[in-house]
Amino acid sequence: MENNNAASNFIRNKIIDDLNSGKHKQIITRFPPEPNGYLHIGHAKSIVLNFDIADEFQGKTNLRFDDTNPLKEDIEYVESIKEDVKWLGYEWDGLFFASDYFEEMYEKAVLLIQKGLAYVDDLSADEIREYRGTLTEPGKDSPYRTRSVEENLALFQEMREGQFKDGEKVLRAKIDMASPNLTLRDPVLYRIAHATHHNTGDQWCIYPMYDFAHPLEDAIEGITHSLCTLEFEEHRPLYNWVIAECEMECQPQQIEFGRLNLTNTVMSKRFLKQLVDEKRVDGWDDPRLPTISGLRRRGYTPESIRQFCREIGVTKGRGAVDVQMLEHFIREDLKLKAPRTMGVVHPLKVVITNYPENQVEMLEAEINPENEEMGHRQIPFSREIYIEQDDFMENPPPKYFRLYPGNEVRLKHAYFIKCHDVIKDESGNILEIHCTYDPETKSGSGFTGRKVKGTIHWVEASQAVSAEFRLYEPLIEDEEIEEGKTFLDYLNPHSLEVLQGYVEPNMKGVQGQDKYQFFRHGYFNADPVLTTEEKPVFNRIVSLKSSFKL
Ligand code: ATP
Numbered sequence: 006m007e008n009n010n011a012a013s014n015f016i017r018n019k020i021i022d023d024l025n026s027g028k029h030k031q032i033i034t035r036f037p038p039e040p041n042g043y044l045h046i047g048h049a050k051s052i053v054l055n056f057d058i059a060d061e062f063q064g065k066t067n068l069r070f071d072d073t074n075p076l077k078e079d080i081e082y083v084e085s086i087k088e089d090v091k092w093l094g095y096e097w098d099g100l101f102f103a104s105d106y107f108e109e110m111y112e113k114a115v116l117l118i119q120k121g122l123a124y125v126d127d128l129s130a131d132e133i134r135e136y137r138g139t140l141t142e143p144g145k146d147s148p149y150r151t152r153s154v155e156e157n158l159a160l161f162q163e164m165r166e167g168q169f170k171d172g173e174k175v176l177r178a179k180i181d182m183a184s185p186n187l188t189l190r191d192p193v194l195y196r197i198a199h200a201t202h203h204n205t206g207d208q209w210c211i212y213p214m215y216d217f218a219h220p221l222e223d224a225i226e227g228i229t230h231s232l233c234t235l236e237f238e239e240h241r242p243l244y245n246w247v248i249a250e251c252e253m254e255c256q257p258q259q260i261e262f263g264r265l266n267l268t269n270t271v272m273s274k275r276f277l278k279q280l281v282d283e284k285r286v287d288g289w290d291d292p293r294l295p296t297i298s299g300l301r302r303r304g305y306t307p308e309s310i311r312q313f314c315r316e317i318g319v320t321k322g323r324g325a326v327d328v329q330m331l332e333h334f335i336r337e338d339l340k341l342k343a344p345r346t347m348g349v350v351h352p353l354k355v356v357i358t359n360y361p362e363n364q365v366e367m368l369e370a371e372i373n374p375e376n377e378e379m380g381h382r383q384i385p386f387s388r389e390i391y392i393e394q395d396d397f398m399e400n401p402p403p404k405y406f407r408l409y410p411g412n413e414v415r416l417k418h419a420y421f422i423k424c425h426d427v428i429k430d431e432s433g434n435i436l437e438i439h440c441t442y443d444p445e446t447k448s449g450s451g452f453t454g455r456k457v458k459g460t461i462h463w464v465e466a467s468q469a470v471s472a473e474f475r476l477y478e479p480l481i482e483d484e485e486i487e488e489g490k491t492f493l494d495y496l497n498p499h500s501l502e503v504l505q506g507y508v509e510p511n512m513k514g515v516q517g518q519d520k521y522q523f524f525r526h527g528y529f530n531a532d533p534v535l536t537t538e539e540k541p542v543f544n545r546i547v548s549l550k551s552s553f554k555l
């Protein structure tokens with residue numbers, strides 16, 4: 006059962022207060038991605054938070070593209086973000102683009118100039134940084150800070166008309182170069198960028214900066230609670246300054262929460278984009294990436310991601326969440342839903358020498374013993390089967406309970422078999438092994454004559470369906486980055502292992518995104534891109550075992 010009653014947290018409490026006090030009749034939140042990459046699991050935390058909390062209080066949530074930087078943004082990202090939000094199970098109320106507000110933002114900047122609260126500055130980016138000062142030293146005023154309102158209005162107009170080159174001038178707020186809060190030391194409001202924007206084309210060559218644009222976007226849409234990550238805590242006074250001085254009717258409240266970090270996972274879009282651009286992974290939806298599209302292709306379900314995001318909760322903490330917690334939620338979600346089946350990833354042929362030639366019998370097995378409603382399946386059995394290479398050893402160590410010469414094991418859903426011969430080629434490689442079976446020991450027959458210690462899985466050879474298995478390890482080996490190195494120096498060369506094996510015949514015709522639990526191997530998802538009618542390709546989502554405790 007999905008629980009979407011958000012656990013009590015400081016944001017929820019604030020909203021309850023604001024509704025009780027009559028400050029707001031209805032709350033409006035927003036999810037404001039910049040369309041400069043694909044969404045990742047960190048964004049999911051923000052999506053779940055914003056949509057769940059609005060749902061809980063019959064409010065609304067907008068999807069707003071924060072598209073104020075034409076250099077990095079693309080329509081491809083807009084489309085993927087919409088798809089991912091929908092896939093996660095959410096429906097937005099309004100769909101907006103910050104770029105649709107460019108004219109209004111420009112007018113607000115003019116208002117600030119008229120009020121003597123903004124000026125055009127000719128300092129270069131480096132000089133501005135130098136003049137800004139440090140935490141211990143106050144900044145210095147720019148020599149252009151005292152330009153008259155008229156001159157500023159004229160220059161800003163000329164900036165808009167394209168009379169200057171990129172970087173030649175900026176518009177800055179005139180606040181306080183000595184403020185202990187560095188974000189208030191005359192922040193840049195507009196910069197020049199002669200670039201084509203995905204939405205507004207070549208209409209603009211000046212673009213608003215995040216700290217100016219974001220509060221205006223929120224206020225224009227009537228957002229009541231603007232939830233953002235902790236890095237913006239310092240920016241809150243500037244956020245409030247912009248809303249007040251631009252004389253916005255609506256006064257949204259910015260509230261910060263801790264961003265999600267996961268162990269063994271790099272979440273920044275910049276790094277993910279680098280991996281994709283350099284072809285170190287197979288696109289944004291590579292199943293090793295923490296992108297929503299990668300998790301989807303890996304086999305994560307929307308339910309499991311939502312539950313994970315709710316369970317980690319909303320705090321001011323900055324620690325990393327163990328990635329095993331995410332894995333816990335997909336196991337939980339698939340436990341009752343995923344059909345059980347058998348697949349052999351490292352095949353070894355077994356000939357059952359006392360089983361009649363040309364005979365195939367059908368054995369019955371539950372589709373999911375934890376969910377009887379799913380019914381039963383038929384599995385063929387005959388004289389030749391495949392087992393895992395790992396499940397046989399010619400010279401086993403002590404406590405090896407699987408197959409070895411002279412030992413008997415149980416074949417899951419079938420019979421006991423005992424190995425009596427190992428067939429090798431000239432160089433000593435094992436080609437196949439020979440066993441006998443005991444018809445008395447058929448699964449479900451109630452046989453109690455003797456016990457065996459090992460149970461192994463298998464696939465009947467003549468009808469087996471060839472399948473590819475893709476097993477994953479973390480993409481990043483270690484998150485502690487040494488000085489002078491980057492994440493690229495820590496890429497795990499074994500993050501993907503591709504194996505060719507066999508699955509039960511009833512797996513023919515598997516569709517992309519179908520999910521199964523393979524006996525002893527874990528949960529798998531049929532890859533939606535690589536699976537063909539003839540050959541399923543399975544991504545391992547997670548193995549079965551975990552030491553993780555919630
Ligand atoms: P990145 O640094 O990965 O590029 P971003 O914050 O620049 O992320 P945006 O597109 O600006 O990405 O983010 C959209 C929304 O998602 C913002 O409100 C942001 O706070 C939130 N968000 C992004 N990353 C995380 C995260 N790891 N945990 C929680 N919320 C996040």
Ligand code: MG
Nearest residue numbers: 038039041274
């Ligand atoms: Mg960003």
